[in-house]
Amino acid sequence: MNTPAVMITKDLIAQHNLTDDEYKKIVEILGREPNLTELGMFSVMWSEHCSYKSSRVHLKKLPTTGPRVVQGPGENAGVVDIGDGLCVVFKMESHNHPSFIEPYQGAATGVGGILRDVFTMGARPIALLDSLRFGGLDTPKNRHLMKGVVAGIAGYGNCMGVPTVGGEIVFNDIYSLNPLVNVFCLGIAKKDKIFLGTAAGVGNPVIYFGSKTGRDGIHGATMASDSFDDESEQKRPTVQVGDPFQEKLLLEACLELMAGDLLVGIQDMGAAGLTSSSCEMASRAGNGMELDLTHVPRREPGMTPYELMLSESQERMLMVAKAGKEDACIAICRKWDLDVAVVGTVTGDGILRVKDQGKVVAEIPAKSLADDGPRYERPYQPPEYQDMLTNLNYDLLPDVKDANAALLSLLESPTIASKRWVYQQYDHMVRTNTMVRPGSDAAVVRIKGTNKAVAMTVDCNSRYCMLHPYEGARIAVAEAARNLACSGAEPIGLTDCLNFGNPERPEIMWQFVLAVEGIKDACEGLAVPVVSGNVSFYNETNGLSIYPTPMLGMVGLIEQADQTMTQWFKQDGDEIILLGATREDLGGSEYLKIIHAREQGSPPLLNMDAEKALHECVLALVRGGLVQSAHDCSDGGLTVTLAESCFSGQDQKLGAVVRLAQGRIRKDAVLFGESQSRVVLSAKPSHRQAILDQANSLGVPAEVIGSVTGARLTISLGDVTMVDVPVATLHDRWALSIERTLNQE
Amino acid sequence: MNIGVVVFPGSNCDHDCRHVFQDVLGQDVTMVWHKETSLTGLDGVILPGGFSYGDYLRTGAIARFSPVMKAVKQFAAGGGMVLGICNGFQILLEAGLLPGAMLRNKSLHFICKDIFVRVENAATPFTSGCKPGQVLKIPIAHADGSYYTDPVTLAGLQANAQAMFRYCDQDGRVTPEANPNGSLDNIAGIRNAAGNVLGMMPHPERCAESVLGNEDGRLILASMVEGLKKTKRVETVV
Numbered sequence: 001m002n003t004p005a006v007m008i009t010k011d012l013i014a015q016h017n018l019t020d021d022e023y024k025k026i027v028e029i030l031g032r033e034p035n036l037t038e039l040g041m042f043s044v045m046w047s048e049h050c051s052y053k054s055s056r057v058h059l060k061k062l063p064t065t066g067p068r069v070v071q072g073p074g075e076n077a078g079v080v081d082i083g084d085g086l087c088v089v090f091k092m093e094s095h096n097h098p099s100f101i102e103p104y105q106g107a108a109t110g111v112g113g114i115l116r117d118v119f120t121m122g123a124r125p126i127a128l129l130d131s132l133r134f135g136g137l138d139t140p141k142n143r144h145l146m147k148g149v150v151a152g153i154a155g156y157g158n159c160m161g162v163p164t165v166g167g168e169i170v171f172n173d174i175y176s177l178n179p180l181v182n183v184f185c186l187g188i189a190k191k192d193k194i195f196l197g198t199a200a201g202v203g204n205p206v207i208y209f210g211s212k213t214g215r216d217g218i219h220g221a222t223m224a225s226d227s228f229d230d231e232s233e234q235k236r237p238t239v240q241v242g243d244p245f246q247e248k249l250l251l252e253a254c255l256e257l258m259a260g261d262l263l264v265g266i267q268d269m270g271a272a273g274l275t276s277s278s279c280e281m282a283s284r285a286g287n288g289m290e291l292d293l294t295h296v297p298r299r300e301p302g303m304t305p306y307e308l309m310l311s312e313s314q315e316r317m318l319m320v321a322k323a324g325k326e327d328a329c330i331a332i333c334r335k336w337d338l339d340v341a342v343v344g345t346v347t348g349d350g351i352l353r354v355k356d357q358g359k360v361v362a363e364i365p366a367k368s369l370a371d372d373g374p375r376y377e378r379p380y381q382p383p384e385y386q387d388m389l390t391n392l393n394y395d396l397l398p399d400v401k402d403a404n405a406a407l408l409s410l411l412e413s414p415t416i417a418s419k420r421w422v423y424q425q426y427d428h429m430v431r432t433n434t435m436v437r438p439g440s441d442a443a444v445v446r447i448k449g450t451n452k453a454v455a456m457t458v459d460c461n462s463r464y465c466m467l468h469p470y471e472g473a474r475i476a477v478a479e480a481a482r483n484l485a486c487s488g489a490e491p492i493g494l495t496d497c498l499n500f501g502n503p504e505r506p507e508i509m510w511q512f513v514l515a516v517e518g519i520k521d522a523c524e525g526l527a528v529p530v531v532s533g534n535v536s537f538y539n540e541t542n543g544l545s546i547y548p549t550p551m552l553g554m555v556g557l558i559e560q561a562d563q564t565m566t567q568w569f570k571q572d573g574d575e576i577i578l579l580g581a582t583r584e585d586l587g588g589s590e591y592l593k594i595i596h597a598r599e600q601g602s603p604p605l606l607n608m609d610a611e612k613a614l615h616e617c618v619l620a621l622v623r624g625g626l627v628q629s630a631h632d633c634s635d636g637g638l639t640v641t642l643a644e645s646c647f648s649g650q651d652q653k654l655g656a657v658v659r660l661a662q663g664r665i666r667k668d669a670v671l672f673g674e675s676q677s678r679v680v681l682s683a684k685p686s687h688r689q690a691i692l693d694q695a696n697s698l699g700v701p702a703e704v705i706g707s708v709t710g711a712r713l714t715i716s717l718g719d720v721t722m723v724d725v726p727v728a729t730l731h732d733r734w735a736l737s738i739e740r741t742l743n744q745e
Numbered sequence: 746m747n748i749g750v751v752v753f754p755g756s757n758c759d760h761d762c763r764h765v766f767q768d769v770l771g772q773d774v775t776m777v778w779h780k781e782t783s784l785t786g787l788d789g790v791i792l793p794g795g796f797s798y799g800d801y802l803r804t805g806a807i808a809r810f811s812p813v814m815k816a817v818k819q820f821a822a823g824g825g826m827v828l829g830i831c832n833g834f835q836i837l838l839e840a841g842l843l844p845g846a847m848l849r850n851k852s853l854h855f856i857c858k859d860i861f862v863r864v865e866n867a868a869t870p871f872t873s874g875c876k877p878g879q880v881l882k883i884p885i886a887h888a889d890g891s892y893y894t895d896p897v898t899l900a901g902l903q904a905n906a907q908a909m910f911r912y913c914d915q916d917g918r919v920t921p922e923a924n925p926n927g928s929l930d931n932i933a934g935i936r937n938a939a940g941n942v943l944g945m946m947p948h949p950e951r952c953a954e955s956v957l958g959n960e961d962g963r964l965i966l967a968s969m970v971e972g973l974k975k976t977k978r979v980e981t982v983v
Contacts, residue, residue: 154855158886159796161757245755245799337754427857427886429951430794432761435958446956448764561956650859 006036016043022374029368037306037354037362041369044272044310045279048537051373054503055535058516066529068492070194076117076267077187078531079194080493082557084450087191089123092131092184092458092497092553094536098239099181100228103148107181108156108242112314114185115160116268119251120317122195122258123187126431127445128157130167130183131458131497131551135176137414137741145179147742153183154425159244160251164426165434166443168458171414177228177541182497184458184553188447195258197267199281199289199320199346204264206278206289206344207326209333210250210316213274214299216240217312227502228541246315246338253336254317260332262325269316275309275369277318278344279352282366288347289366293356297339305354305361320346380509389467392587392601400668403639403715403722406595408733410636410672411643413594417737439648440567441483441632444558453561455489457554461635462547464603467588469511471603473518473550475676478611479634480554481526485615486630486679488565488622489556494523496533496552501545503537511548512537519550525608526615528554565622567631568649569656569682574628574708576645576656577691580614580678581701582638584665590635591672606676610700614677617700626687626694633678639671639715639723641680646713647731655713655727658706662718670717682708746973747773749787751817751833753808754779758794758830758950765950766791769963770970779811788973789826790817792833794886794948804847804889805835814840826870826973827942831887834934834944843937843944844902845894851927855888859959860925862910862933862947863917869936870972871943872909874964880917881910881961883947885925885933890946892928892935902935910934910945941976 006012013023016039026034026042034042048054064072070087071079077091095110111128118125130153135142157164162185199206217240257263265285267277274296282289293308303311321329326342333340347353352369354362365372400406410416423438435453436444442457459480465472481491496519501508523530539546558564569576586592587601621627633641638660647653660670683691688704695702706715713730715723750762759776767774775787784790797808808814814836821827821842829837837843850856859882867877875881894902902908910933914923924931926946934945949962 158855158857158888159755159757159799161795243799245796245801248755248757248796248799424858425855427855429857429884429886429948430757430761432764432951432954432957435956448768 008033008039016040017047018043022046025374029365037309038364040306040310041275041362041364044275045369046373050272050276052535053374054376054378054537055512056375057377058513061516061520062530063520063523064530069529069531070191072531073533075196076120078493078495079121080531080555081191082452085191086447087189087194088186088454088555089118089121089189090184090186090495090553090555091117091532092182092495092551093117093534094497094499095181095183096178096499096536096539099149100179102239103145104152105239105241107149107152109240109314110181110183111153111156112242112244112247113270114183115162115247116270118185118187119254120195120197120266120268121189122193123189124255125162125185125187126433127186127443127456128162128164128183129443129456129458129553130164131180131460132169133175133180133549134171135173136171142176143742149179149181150422150425156242156244158427160248161430163428163430163434165428165445166438166456169419169422170462174547177544178539178546180499180546180549182551184495186454186456186555193258195263195266197281198265198285199287200264200285202287202346202348204320204323204346205326205342206291206346207319207321207329207340208296208316208343209253209319209338209340211243211246211313212297212299212339213308213311213316214313215303215307215311218307218310227538240312240314242314249336249338250315250317253333253338256332257319257329260328262321262329264320264322266317266319269318271312273310273312279366279369281318281320282352283370288349288351288353289344290347290353291344291355293354295341295343297341305356309354309362378503378509379506380513381506382510383507389600390602392598394586397596399666400671403671404725406672407639407643407723407725409594410590410640411730411734412737413590414738414741416590416636416640418735419738420735421739421742435561435564436487436566442487442489444487444564446561451560453558453564455484455487455556455558457483458551459483460549460551462549463588463599465515465550466547467601467603469514469548470518471606473515474522475603475606476550476552477519477522477526478606478676479632480552481528481615482632482679484554484556485618486565486567486632487556488563488619489558490619491526491528491554491556493531494528494552494554496530496550498533498535499539499546499549499551500537501540508545515548515550522608526612563623565627565630567645568629569645569654569708570628572654572709574682575685575688575704576658576706576708577681577683577702578678578705579617579681579695579700579702581675582670582673582678583675584669585673585675586669589637589672589674591637591668604674604676611677613698613700614679617695617698618679620694621681621691626691627681627683629682631680633680634674637672637674642715643713643730645680645682646727647734653727653731654708655710656706656708657710658715660705660715660717667717667722671722746788746970747775747786748789748791749775749777749784750791750793751777751813752779753797753811755797755799756793756795758948761950762791762793765953765966769953770967772970777813779813781813782816784816784820789969790820792827792829792836794831794833797832797836804832805839808836809840818842821942824941824976826969826976828871828969829944830948830950831946834946835889837942837944842942843935844898845892847889848891848893849889850891856925857884857886859884860947861913861915861923863913863919865908865911866906869909869940870976871936871965871969873971874968878917880913880915881964882952882959883949883962884951885947887946890926890928892932894929899929905938907935907938908932909936909943
């Protein structure tokens with residue numbers, strides 16, 4: 001071992017975001033002081049981003065198994081069996097920190113990273129969805145962030161030829177300094193052709209392929225494990241630069257490599273680059289690996305082992321080939337104009353040994369680096385202000401007077417308004433599978449060669465989660481499953497992307513622990529396994545944290561693609577049926593925020609049994625061909641749901657006349673409250689009785705509330721007409737709101 | 746018929762074209778790697794959409810130097826039917842097989858949505874299944890689709906009925922509002938003077954199956970298959 005050329009000082013350790021205790025553990029593992037390269041490798045692998053040191057003890061509680069689960073968490077992506085010898089491979093990941101520093105490249109490389117996670121498993125990516133959070137569009141900075149992020153997603157995804165078929169965007173000033181960019185990707189693979197990131201077989205060659213290694217993105221994982229302050233703009237060099245064309249070549253090369261009998265294991269070089277891919281593959285197989293950096297393709301001369309091991313240059317892969325298959329692998333990579341080199345061998349001693357120019361520059365047990373990072377059971381307790389948030393005296397808030405105006409305000413609020421300006425910039429049709437495009441409850445793609453289709457949705461109401469992390473997380477799971485049910489799909493798996501503030505603060509940790517509990521209970525209740533996920537902590541700037549945002553991506557299976565359902569009304573004369581009960585649930589609603597400027601109260605009550613019965617009912621009705629449309633009732637409540645059902649169809653806008661009973665609850669709660677477990681259906685009058693009978697047999701409240709007719713949306717409460725607006729007016733406000741705001745400069 | 750789908754590095758509608766000709770229209774499809782120098786045995790050629798060479802430099806500007814393009818030129822010169830869709834159209838322009846050039850969309854954004862085009866010339870092998878003036882709903886997905894050419898060339902295109910499709914509204918009116926990208930004269934697709942090379946920005950392969958909710962694109966692709974059956978092509982030996 002060469003002597004460290006750089007003295008490891010206390011400052012240096014702190015710069016690497018390692019605590020004194022963590023450093024002591026490193027010395028203990030090595031039996032000596034690390035050199036600079038080794039310190040860098042430990043710092044990235046033991047960063048929050050790579051090691052999940054604050055979250056792992058809690059994530060263990062999530063249900064991860066089920067009859068369809070082929071691969072749960074721990075690999076590059078989760079794998080779920082859909083029959084016909086096929087699997088869906090999916091995962092969601094965050095790219096929040098880089099997207100704030102450099103929105104275009106941050107978002108673009110977020111797309112690139114999640115695509116690699118999926119095709120590394122042997123799957124061809126067929127769909128992307130995005131969950132985005134921005135501050136209000138009234139500031140130039142927030143508009144700049146949104147335009148940059150959308151352009152970055154478009155620039156990368158479009159070029160890759162993977163359709164961006166859906167997603168959601170919420171605007172709240174709490175995200176002004178910490179926007180969220182969460183990207184979900186789903187691919188299709190043959191069940192017997194799933195590839196894992198494993199370096200099995202001592203003596204097998206380790207091959208690097210893809211782009212050359214440069215000096216970009218060094219310490220990206222460490223940057224993503226820290227909070228922001230006013231100096232954060234200076235962290236721009238830690239953001240990677242993406243090249244989607246290179247990634248497209250990498251995708252095709254990978255799938256061609258996998259089609260042959262050439263590979264043992266493969267992993268992409270994501271966060272922590274060559275370090276993470278090498279030590280994780282070795283550790284999974286219980287092996288070691290010897291790398292010779294001399295052969296690593298590089299963009300510029302003079303790069304140090306430290307830089308080579310920590311670079312997060314994009315579009316790079318590491319594969320372990322079967323011995324003797326090197327030339328075949330190299331030929332395929334060359335066909336696709338990729339850089340490729342044999343850079344090492346699998347060893348049996350469990351050590352990741354890195355050489356450069358004949359000298360050993362790092363020597364670390366692979367398992368220690370990959371799996372033996374610190375685990376923290378961080379203290380947690382609710383913030384002192386929590387009760388103030390939930391205690392809201394509704395008597396102080398006057399009931400709605402002008403419901404027309406309230407409805408129009410809600411429809412043009414950017415969270416509810418049409419996201420057309422965004423999704424028209426994404427190619428959402430390439431691969432010719434898209435059956436339900438962006439703008440319905442869930443996106444649906446058909447699976448070629450089968451009669452099946454897959455529905456996908458991403459959901460999280462972070463205001464609910466802020467008000468009550470446990471209930472908010474449960475509702476997020478329930479809403480995702482409800483969106484799938486409305487599309488005619490049965491949920492088969494979930495991926496989570498948990499965005500939170502600084503876990504070293506007990507109140508943030510409290511939000512995290514409760515949210516994980518909520519996801520766990522809801523997933524168990526609905527029998528949906530969590531198969532992959534990602535945690536993004538430190539979404540905090542100058543001490544201000546984001547709302548807890550446990551984003552969920554849920555995947556559902558539609559056995560018969562022709563039984564796919566959409567949310568918009570189809571035909572004049574159809575009846576409108578409301579499934580589920582309406583309570584006085586105004587807490588945390590979009591209505592309270594937009595009309596009363598309050599983000600307070602308790603989130604709506606969720607009864608999981610009622611929710612489950614509702615899904616069963618909706619699925620039975622859709623499969624039985626009894627309904628024409630089904631739309632989940634969520635942001636903005638029943639009135640916004642009805643309005644969306646009127647105008648969100650591409651080809652026609654239809655009116656509706658709705659009569660609601662004036663119960664004992666507030667008018668605004670009836671019209672705009674966000675009671676859970678509700679779905680608005682439309683159906684031919686001849687199916688009315690069958691629908692009511694079906695609902696009745698499952699104990700789901702069901703009521704005919706009106707009919708599809710005319711060109712206005714009219715809603716009366718008892719004898720009083722509350723809403724009466726031409727659908728064209730509603731549509732105009734909703735459809736053009738975001739465009740108008742963004743075009744104002 | 747045996748239809749060749751050319752695969753450039755960065756092509757991403759190549760699989761979609763294979764699927765539609767093979768699985769929907771029941772033809773043989775051969776994937777042609779861009780380094781091929783011969784198209785022997787093929788009845789027709791598709792240049793698919795995508796981002797050949799990442800759209801770096803200029804759309805289609807690098808792809809036109811791919812070895813296969815020499816063979817495509819010969820194939821076209823011999824009367825073979827060539828259809829370029831989206832990036833394929835851009836490559837045909839850059840290669841000089843069709844006149845004109847593509848500018849950035851007027852909005853400067855990538856646009857993906859359904860648009861309407863009017864069939865301006867139904868008396869061609871690419872459109873024989875359409876009625877004159879028929880309105881088709883077909884999706885577009887591009888950032889550089891604003892067709893441009895000089896006035897003399899434009900007059901020539903009009904005089905020879907080479908402007909095959911023009912952006913229009915649902916009722917077939919060719920208006921500025923119906924023009925999604927700022928194309929000159931609302932042009933969405935043109936053919937060469939001989940009539941055997943067609944370039945179009947809309948994607949007919951994306952709307953050729955009922956499961957996707959729209960089959961208008963099938964009219965064009967099925968016309969091409971019929972056209973191939975009737976076309977007598979002269980093989981030029983390299």
